[in-house]
Amino acid sequence: MRIRPFSEDERARERDDTCAVRFVSDSSVHVPSQKSESFTFDYVGDQDCTQEDVFESVGRPVVTRCLEGYNGTIFAYGQTGSGKTYTMQGPAGLFGGPTDPQRGLIPRCFEHLFDMIDAKEMESNGKVQYLCKASYLEIYNETIYDLLDNTTRVCPLREDIKKGVFVDGITEETVSDPLEAYDVFRRGANNRHVSATAMNRESSRSHSVLTLVIQSLASVDTGMTEIRESRFNLVDLAGSERQKSANTSGMRLKEAANINKSLSALGKVINALVEVGAGKNRHVHYRDSKLTFLLRDSLGGNSITCIIANVSPAVSNDVETLSTLRFAQRAKLIKNKAVVNHDVQGDVSQLQAEIRRLKLELQQLKGEGISAGAIDLPTDVVATASTTTTATDAANPNDVQPKDLALSRYLLSLSLRKLHDGERQKTSYAQTIFELQDALSRKNEAIQQYKLCLKLCKAENDTLRRKASNTAVHNAENIALRSELGMLQRLLDSQPGKSTARPSPLLSPRVGWSIFYYHESQSAALLYRIGEQLRRDDWWSKRDGHQKQFDNDKLFEELDATVSTNHRGTQPLFPVMQDMNELEVIEEKLEQAQADIASLEQERDRVEFQLNNVEEDWHTVLDGLRQMAVSQSTSEILEVLDKDNIVTDEPRTAWEYIKDIVHKFASSTQSSHVPDAPRFEVDNGSA
Ligand SMILES: Nc1ncnc2c1ncn2[C@@H]1O[C@H](COP(=O)(O)OP(=O)(O)OP(=O)(O)O)[C@@H](O)[C@H]1O
Numbered sequence: 001m002r003i004r005p006f007s008e009d010e011r012a013r014e015r016d017d018t019c020a021v022r023f024v025s026d027s028s029v030h031v032p033s034q035k036s037e038s039f040t041f042d043y044v045g046d047q048d049c050t051q052e053d054v055f056e057s058v059g060r061p062v063v064t065r066c067l068e069g070y071n072g073t074i075f076a077y078g079q080t081g082s083g084k085t086y087t088m089q090g091p092a093g094l095f096g097g098p099t100d101p102q103r104g105l106i107p108r109c110f111e112h113l114f115d116m117i118d119a120k121e122m123e124s125n126g127k128v129q130y131l132c133k134a135s136y137l138e139i140y141n142e143t144i145y146d147l148l149d150n151t152t153r154v155c156p157l158r159e160d161i162k163k164g165v166f167v168d169g170i171t172e173e174t175v176s177d178p179l180e181a182y183d184v185f186r187r188g189a190n191n192r193h194v195s196a197t198a199m200n201r202e203s204s205r206s207h208s209v210l211t212l213v214i215q216s217l218a219s220v221d222t223g224m225t226e227i228r229e230s231r232f233n234l235v236d237l238a239g240s241e242r243q244k245s246a247n248t249s250g251m252r253l254k255e256a257a258n259i260n261k262s263l264s265a266l267g268k269v270i271n272a273l274v275e276v277g278a279g280k281n282r283h284v285h286y287r288d289s290k291l292t293f294l295l296r297d298s299l300g301g302n303s304i305t306c307i308i309a310n311v312s313p314a315v316s317n318d319v320e321t322l323s324t325l326r327f328a329q330r331a332k333l334i335k336n337k338a339v340v341n342h343d344v345q346g347d348v349s350q351l352q353a354e355i356r357r358l359k360l361e362l363q364q365l366k367g368e369g370i371s372a373g374a375i376d377l378p379t380d381v382v383a384t385a386s387t388t389t390t391a392t393d394a395a396n397p398n399d400v401q402p403k404d405l406a407l408s409r410y411l412l413s414l415s416l417r418k419l420h421d422g423e424r425q426k427t428s429y430a431q432t433i434f435e436l437q438d439a440l441s442r443k444n445e446a447i448q449q450y451k452l453c454l455k456l457c458k459a460e461n462d463t464l465r466r467k468a469s470n471t472a473v474h475n476a477e478n479i480a481l482r483s484e485l486g487m488l489q490r491l492l493d494s495q496p497g498k499s500t501a502r503p504s505p506l507l508s509p510r511v512g513w514s515i516f517y518y519h520e521s522q523s524a525a526l527l528y529r530i531g532e533q534l535r536r537d538d539w540w541s542k543r544d545g546h547q548k549q550f551d552n553d554k555l556f557e558e559l560d561a562t563v564s565t566n567h568r569g570t571q572p573l574f575p576v577m578q579d580m581n582e583l584e585v586i587e588e589k590l591e592q593a594q595a596d597i598a599s600l601e602q603e604r605d606r607v608e609f610q611l612n613n614v615e616e617d618w619h620t621v622l623d624g625l626r627q628m629a630v631s632q633s634t635s636e637i638l639e640v641l642d643k644d645n646i647v648t649d650e651p652r653t654a655w656e657y658i659k660d661i662v663h664k665f666a667s668s669t670q671s672s673h674v675p676d677a678p679r680f681e682v683d684n685g686s687a
Pocket of ligand 1: 087
């Protein structure tokens with residue numbers, strides 16, 4: 001674990017420069033502001049830890065083992081801006097060469113690697129030769145790019161039984177000294193996706209993997225050639241970040257989402273491997289991300305793997321720091337099984353010679369009382385040895401040379417390696433079987449889901465069938481209703497005084513009920529109900545998707561058109577209600593009309609009452625006039641009436657009428673005769 005120094009920004013922002021991580025001992029720490037959890041690591045570098053310190057504790061041992069033939073991987077893991085790139089490469093843009101104290105782990109590993117290669121080659125007097133090839137890739141937005149190819153070529157990830165997981169078509173450049181290796185590294189690093197985020201001005205937006213394939217050819221005494229090949233991965237992961245604090249958007253947000261997704265896949269793989277290590281039966285989802293699939297061997301297989309957990313000293317980052325420490329602590333529980341990757345080659349005569357020597361070796365071992373079983377040789381070797389021992393013994397028992405002992409050890413090591421390889425193969429087959437079983441169970445789940453879907457579809461189908469048969473019943477009912485309508489129509493048409501003309505929509509059975517417009521209200525009410533039934537059927541038919549059978553809307557329109565053209569100038573008995581709203585409007589109008597009628601009737605009563613009063617008044621007037629006529633002449637009566645203004649000017653006809661009556665009374669001998677009360681002409685407007 002490595003804590004980087006405070007950055008300028010953090011110094012300005014934090015209230016004091018107390019480090020968020022406290023040392024409990026040389027190799028264990030805790031984060032006081034969070035839960036007091038302690039973490040123990042192989043090495044803890046504080047803020048003063050140098051690049052040299054990191055190299056000595058991680059780089060040197062791994063490079064040394066890689067030269068022996070082991071695969072090796074070094075990861076830098078941590079929150080964005082925590083110092084991963086600084087640790088692996090050095091300060092941004094620095095490729096200053098072997099003298100720069102700030103250069104990171106990668107350049108230092110190159111230097112150590114080639115120093116050791118030189119030393120070994122010299123020591124072996126040319127019997128051992130090394131070959132180094134470098135490739136450099138990045139995983140950006142879940143796509144693998146070859147960083148040594150300026151065309152930013154996308155490379156597919158493939159799997160092969162012999163080669164394992166590999167990047168197809170990636171550029172591999174042979175490097176024979178640190179300077180050539182620096183050059184490859186510099187070119188690739190310049191092609192990386194880097195951009196400024198709120199947390200880091202030069203944030204790596206991808207995971208980068210620099211791989212050195214180290215091969216060695218060594219001539220052994222027997223004239224055979226031993227080949228060793230190891231892969232050394234130097235991985236600078238992209239930093240995890242919280243979207244909120246990273247303040248990213250658009251493309252940056254997509255990058256961040258992909259980074260977080262692949263880091264979460266890495267976390268899950270680590271967790272699963274820890275559980276597998278604890279004896280649990282877990283499937284490890286290497287294929288969930290390109291990163292975990294590419295580095296499958298480094299994570300849980302044949303590799304010596306180190307993770308450098310980079311953390312920030314700032315208290316404001318303590319949540320991320322805690323998460324990094326927990327990740328590293330879990331990863332530390334994984335136990336990989338690293339083996340030397342070697343093979344032996346030789347021509348036929350060399351191999352035959354070796355077999356002869358091995359037989360002698362066995363013979364000697366037998367002579368020394370060491371059984372093949374005691375050294376756990378493969379049974380086929382033992383069998384071959386026992387069939388040939390007697391003959392060899394008899395021929396020349398003293399022929400065994402002391403150097404055959406070395407050969408025997410070699411044979412033993414070969415056998416053990418074979419066993420080891422067998423074991424590895426068994427493990428890999430077991431893993432494949434496990435993966436297949438997992439895939440199978442997922443397929444089974446999918447099949448179950450399909451079955452469920454099928455069941456639901458069938459149920460839906462049955463419902464539709466049932467509805468279809470309901471529709472058939474409705475249709476049958478419709479036909480019956482139509483024939484009933486036809487019959488009613490014929491009945492009504494045959495009534496005297498009724499029109500026998502058929503409206504044209506009757507040609508369409510569905511519109512048969514338009515005969516309302518020609519029928520008595522009793523029949524029309526019945527037909528109206530039938531029509532409503534038809535409309536309801538029509539709605540159900542539509543709902544069930546059977547509206548194709550009748551284009552009812554058109555028919556109803558046709559019906560309305562018929563109403564307006566064919567009703568022979570009379571109002572239809574029952575208007576066609578296109579919808580309930582129209583019905584409501586008409587009902588409202590009806591209510592309004594009824595209210596109007598009621599108020600008119602009131603008015604009529606009032607007027608009738610006044611008329612009665614007027615009639616009574618007239619009787620009184622006539623009585624008065626009659627009495628006056630007994631004692632006074634016509635002119636005298638008229639004079640009195642005129643003088644006292646008894647009869648006003650309005651209406652004038654009343655005055656004329658009174659004069660007429662007075663004359664009549666005067667001329668009448670029968671004073672009891674009472675003329676009728678006058679009738680005034682009332683014009684329509686003044687009612
Ligand atoms: N040990 C250190 N000493 C001095 N400066 C450091 C150290 N570690 C990191 N820095 C500085 O901190 C800044 C961020 O570091 P760096 O870019 O390595 O972070 P990172 O973890 O790679 O971030 P990202 O995931 O965003 O790429 C850089 O300016 C770097 O130079």
